[in-house]
Amino acid sequence: MTDKDKRFPLTLSSLTNKSARGNAGAVTPRVATPQTATRNAAGHVVPVVRVTETQERRAAELPQRQQPLVSDSVRRAMVMRLSAQGIKDTMVLAAMEAVQRHLFIEPGLVAQAYVDASIPIGYHQTISKPYIVARMIEVLRNGGALNRVLEIGTGCGYQAAVLSLVAKEVYSIERIRPLHELARTNLRPMRIANVRLQYGDGMLGLSQAAPFDGIILAAAGLEVPQALLDQMTIGGRLVAPVGARHQVLQLIVRVGKFDWTHTTLEDCHFVPLHAGTA
Numbered sequence: 253m254t255d256k257d258k259r260f261p262l263t264l265s266s267l268t269n270k271s272a273r274g275n276a277g278a279v280t281p282r283v284a285t286p287q288t289a290t291r292n293a294a295g296h297v298v299p300v301v302r303v304t305e306t307q308e309r310r311a312a313e314l315p316q317r318q319q320p321l322v323s324d325s326v327r328r329a330m331v332m333r334l335s336a337q338g339i340k341d342t343m344v345l346a347a348m349e350a351v352q353r354h355l356f357i358e359p360g361l362v363a364q365a366y367v368d369a370s371i372p373i374g375y376h377q378t379i380s381k382p383y384i385v386a387r388m389i390e391v392l393r394n395g396g397a398l399n400r401v402l403e404i405g406t407g408c409g410y411q412a413a414v415l416s417l418v419a420k421e422v423y424s425i426e427r428i429r430p431l432h433e434l435a436r437t438n439l440r441p442m443r444i445a446n447v448r449l450q451y452g453d454g455m456l457g458l459s460q461a462a463p464f465d466g467i468i469l470a471a472a473g474l475e476v477p478q479a480l481l482d483q484m485t486i487g488g489r490l491v492a493p494v495g496a497r498h499q500v501l502q503l504i505v506r507v508g509k510f511d512w513t514h515t516t517l518e519d520c521h522f523v524p525l526h527a528g529t530a
């Protein structure tokens with residue numbers, strides 16, 4: 253990559269055809285650009301989303317006809333679709349291109365990995381569709397650097413991996429223990445050093461790591477729990493689906509110690525937020 257290429261923000265065209273030169277060996281980042289962009293924007297070193305030999309082998313072992321469905325070009329096509337759907341933040345698009353969504357999905361469903369659809373991850377839960385992941389993170393970032401982010405609803409860990417490329421520190425809470433463990437298993441080989449997974453009830457937040465300048469909910473409640481509002485920095489942003497049958501995406505900004513503004517963005521559809529652990 254030339255220095256010119258490294259400048260942030262990146263254009264979409266600069267994201268294409270990036271090879272992993274200089275990263276020889278088993279652990280090979282597929283795309284160098286997002287990490288560079290993150291580093292430039294956040295002023296710190298962010299670990300690269302890495303692909304292990306095992307994961308490379310898993311992809312290589314897929315039946316021939318499935319191979320193209322998980323290739324880099326399919327992920328690039330997904331990013332072009334996200335862009336056409338209105339996602340503008342180049343850092344978010346770069347992160348979506350870098351994270352290999354198919355590695356978070358059970359083998360039988362891998363063919364759907366880059367379709368814009370939510371996909372079952374077990375325990376009646378789903379991995380959110382790429383558009384909504386990108387949209388929520390774009391709204392959370394608002395074009396600025398994110399320092400400490402809390403995600404409620406780790407699920408399979410996909411969104412946490414995307415967040416790890418746009419924020420300095422990511423904390424993610426999951427209430428269903430086997431899913432918390434699944435996310436651990438999925439993320440471990442990627443060696444992402446800035447994500448902390450927590451098993452517990454995310455409705456209580458994570459007071460030991462608060463305050464957060466970004467909070468993102470991957471499950472819909474009838475309202476956003478006060479504990480989460482209290483754990484935001486002043487100026488912090490929270491994005492959450494709110495509602496039961498009819499849900500909307502809400503942006504909450506903490507504008508003062510006792511003041512929050514609420515903005516309704518668009519309709520959405522998420523699994524429900526539940527109290528307690530399972």
Ligand code: SAH
Nearest residue numbers: 405407408410411426427454470471525526
């Ligand atoms: N971000 C996830 C999406 C998972 S779906 C991904 O990328 O895969 C939403 C998740 O929220 C489910 O796993 C569900 O168990 C979890 N959830 C619901 N209520 C919760 C709560 N109170 N605390 C933590 N997790 C919760």
